[in-house]
Amino acid sequence: MRALASLSRPTIFALALSACDESTAADAAQASEVPSRTWQSAALLPAFSAPALASFGDKVVLVGGDERWRTERALETWQFDGARWEQLPTSQAPSARQRPGLARFQDQLLMFGGKETSLTPDFADYVNETWTWNGTDWTQLQLAQSPPGRSAPAISSWGGQILLFGGQSSSGALQDTWRWGGTHWTLLQPGDGPKDCESPAARLSATVVMFCNARTFVWDGVGWNEKATSTRPTHRRGHVLASFGERVLMYGGYADSGNTQETWEWNGTDWRDRTCSPSPAVREGYQLTQLADKLVLHGGGESQTWMWDGERWSLATLPTMPAARRDYAIATLGERVIVFGGRGRGGLLDDTWAWDGEHWKELQPAQRPAVRASARLAAIGGKLVLFGGLGSAGLLADTWELEGETWSERQLDTHPPARQHHALAAYRGTVVLFGGASSDPLTADSALADMWQWDGSSWRQLSLRAGPKPSYRHALAGYGDELALFSGSFAELWFWNGEVWTRRELGDAHTPIPESAVYMAQLGPRLVAGGLSDFGFGLRTREWDGTRWSEESFLAQSVGPITSVGETLVGLGGAPLRTWIYASR
Secondary structure (H helix, E strand, O other): OOOOOOOOOOEEEOEEEOOOOOOOOOOOOOOOOOOEEEEEEEEOOOOOOOEEEEEEEOEEEEOOOOOOOOOOOOOEEEEEEEOOEEEEEEEEEEEEEOOOOOEEEEEEEEEEOOEEEEOOOOEEEEEEOOOEEOEEEEEEEEEOOOOOOOOOEEEEEEEOEEEEEEHHHEEEEEEEEEEEEEOOOOEEOOOOOOOOOOOOEEEEEEEEEEEEEEEEEEOOOEEEEEOOOOOOOEEEEEOEEEEEOOEEEEEEOOOEEEEEEOOOEEEOOOOOOOOOOOOOOOOOOOEEEEOEEEEEEEEEEEOOOEEEEEEEEEEOOOOOOOOOOOOOEEEEOOOOOEEEEEEEOEEEEEEEEEEOOOOEEOOOOOHHHHHOEOOEEEEEEEEEEEEEEOOEEEEEEEOOOOOOOEEEEEEOOOOOOOOOOEEEEOOOOOOEEEEOOOOOOOOHHHHHHEEEOOOOOHHHHHHHOOOOOOOOOOOEEEEHHHHHHHEEEEEEEEOOOOOOEEEOOOOOOOOOOOOOOOOOHHHHHEEEEEEEOOOOOOEEEEEEOOEOOOOEEEEEEOOHHHHHHHEEEEEEEEOOOOEEEEOOO
């Protein structure tokens, strides 16, 4: 089983060059010590909204995070070698923050500032920390004097030093200029320089260049001087700058006429328009830096990395991956995880994807189930069976099987009534269905408590004397020789032995995930239950050892549904969409 391979091995992707004028689980066991497991993002191309980017040796280093209102997580550090992105492990790291300043200083990177966000969107802390990266780990410097805290400062290597200018603080735009010489920060007196500026900075020979409010400013080591030019870009903000040989390249920004995809070049005397197609989409938060004989552009909440070779832009594409979605169907078939449909940004989906532990592959069957969300999948006899869900015309009651890469519909006279948000699980060579909702939108009166069994050729309804309450917030999973059901609506745990349901009295404070959509799977001798938090922005997870629930762990991502494969769980979640794996640390 290769489900963990992506956690330690980077994902390779191809660089697509194009001409500039072209478009382009096991028996239950006795209670044992809870293993140390956590949700981990499979290493794909990072798609952070406001990262910092800088060249470092023959690599590009990116620092950032993809969750907005979090300060408890450390900043992620990634490395790009021109062909692949790789997340770098660190023993210590700065707290998660947006738009810090990052620049090369001798044989290290220096990072200053950034904006920490919290669960309260109106609150932000502009930090004034100085950190260095040596290629292996981060070190915070303890300094007697530092520039005031800020985000998005203009920062550039310059003459064996670092020049830092402006940025945003809690009091608004800053206009101060600082120099880092290796041991301390020094405040400089810039004279009549840029004001109310939202521009990055880039080094050109012995100067530093900024394009601010449609004016070009150059730092000559003494002060800022405005340059008169015969031609220039229009007024803009949110653009990016980077040195490139004997030129400075500028891309994008928000101009007076709207978003722009313009590319301009500064030669030390004048500007030249180098705009061509294809070009990266315009987004705020891009960062630009040099890598060997190219420039690398990344960020803005996109998972795309673009490269400029002096003549044209080319796109380094992400490995194939499902589009963003929720309420999809997911199950394990052999050593592959299969995902079908769900609700995407443009509506309901009908695509089928397979994950082998390292890569996603879209299957291309000749026929497929209709678009739907909130359907369920389960494995039986080397096939997957899919039932129900919410389609474009309402609730569905069709039964489909996936064998290999082929979908086929089973034409049946007897089957469960149409429903969504039901539970489906493999059990003793059959598939068992319980509950769900018989209407859309969901209501308490629409909750179902019927139970059906699929033997590979037909459905039959099981007769129940007693059992779980009607519910559509529940999950089913095999647990030893029984079938476990946990209801998020009523926080109840039930076990089915093939004939009767028995309720397990929880009797402790660790009742997991009430009042939320619940997903559950068996990992070895344990059940893992997860569900959305009360506010819907994160996943709460607990483990059942046969006697009691463990302490709750929290991931600030909406992940699910989930499925077990080997000794891991796999699910999709986050924005942008990522593959999340619940495994040993």
